[in-house]
Amino acid sequence: MRTRLIVGNWKMNKTASEAATFVDELRQHLSKVPSDVELVVAPPFTALESVGRVLGSESFIQLGAQNLFWEPKGAYTGEISAPMLKDLGCRHVILGHSERRTLFGERGDRIRKKLQAAFAHGIRPILCIGESLEQREAGSTDDVLAQQLHESLAGFSSETLESLTVAYEPIWAIGTGRSATTEQAVAAHQTIRAVLSATASPVIAERTRILYGGSVTTQNIASLLSSEQVDGALIGGACLEVSSFATIISLASTTRSIGV
Ligand code: 13P
Numbered sequence: 678m679r680t681r682l683i684v685g686n687w688k689m690n691k692t693a694s695e696a697a698t699f700v701d702e703l704r705q706h707l708s709k710v711p712s713d714v715e716l717v718v719a720p721p722f723t724a725l726e727s728v729g730r731v732l733g734s735e736s737f738i739q740l741g742a743q744n745l746f747w748e749p750k751g752a753y754t755g756e757i758s759a760p761m762l763k764d765l766g767c768r769h770v771i772l773g774h775s776e777r778r779t780l781f782g783e784r785g786d787r788i789r790k791k792l793q794a795a796f797a798h799g800i801r802p803i804l805c806i807g808e809s810l811e812q813r814e815a816g817s818t819d820d821v822l823a824q825q826l827h828e829s830l831a832g833f834s835s836e837t838l839e840s841l842t843v844a845y846e847p848i849w850a851i852g853t854g855r856s857a858t859t860e861q862a863v864a865a866h867q868t869i870r871a872v873l874s875a876t877a878s879p880v881i882a883e884r885t886r887i888l889y890g891g892s893v894t895t896q897n898i899a900s901l902l903s904s905e906q907v908d909g910a911l912i913g914g915a916c917l918e919v920s921s922f923a924t925i926i927s928l929a930s931t932t933r934s935i936g937v
Pocket residue numbers: 686774846850851852853854890891892893911912913914915
């Protein structure tokens with residue numbers, strides 16, 4: 678049984694002080710600590726320290742980063758390394774987000790090196806993959822997902838991949854208000870699990886959490902989580918307001934999957 682995981686990707690939103698106030702309010706808003714859902718917030722780099730300070734090391738809300746650079750230190754102006762994130766208490770890192778791929782030219786080999794750095798420093802990577810609308814309409818969604826997984830995960834042992842999470846984020850659903858249907862998400866997650874089974878191992882495929890991301894809201898989260906193929910969500914816009922994020926978290930904690 679995979680524990681559900683809800684991740685808030687704040688993208689380039691909130692200053693350090695706004696972020697600290699936000700997590701404080703979020704904690705107060707969550708009437709009870711959800712015991713059956715893991716919860717991660719991924720603020721911008723500049724807010725990691727203030728959020729970490731408010732949360733403390735024992736908080737049920739875990740700290741995640743939105744990116745890292747693969748070298749541990751050196752002359753890489755503007756970059757942030759895995760040891761730097763670890764030192765701030767980051768336990769997760771989002772890698773290969775489509776905004777990184779399309780706006781900053783990240784490709785398979787770079788993402789692979791970033792995964793390697795995360796694994797090496799004990800930070801759990803959340804690898805984002807997903808197809809464009811054009812690719813979906815051309816019927817190549819499964820091929821795109823398989824290729825993105827292969828190029829990022831090639832060469833890692835099954836043991837290493839135990840700490841991997843995959844997020845299926847169709848590009849056409851991100852920030853558009855047009856979520857994938859539950860059926861589309863389930864089909865993509867089944868493809869991802871089959872590729873993981875063939876490339877890593879059936880055990881890894883069974884253990885790996887696969888999140889859905891792309892226009893997740895308080896309205897569609899229960900449906901998306903109704904299948905046991907969907908192990909949680911990676912949320913953008915709807916995690917920026919305390920009330921909608923808290924509602925999504927409590928719905929994730931109370932709704933049961935139907936075993937499809
Ligand atoms: P939205 O929830 O705003 O569509 O963003 C999804 C996303 O990109 C999360 O990483």
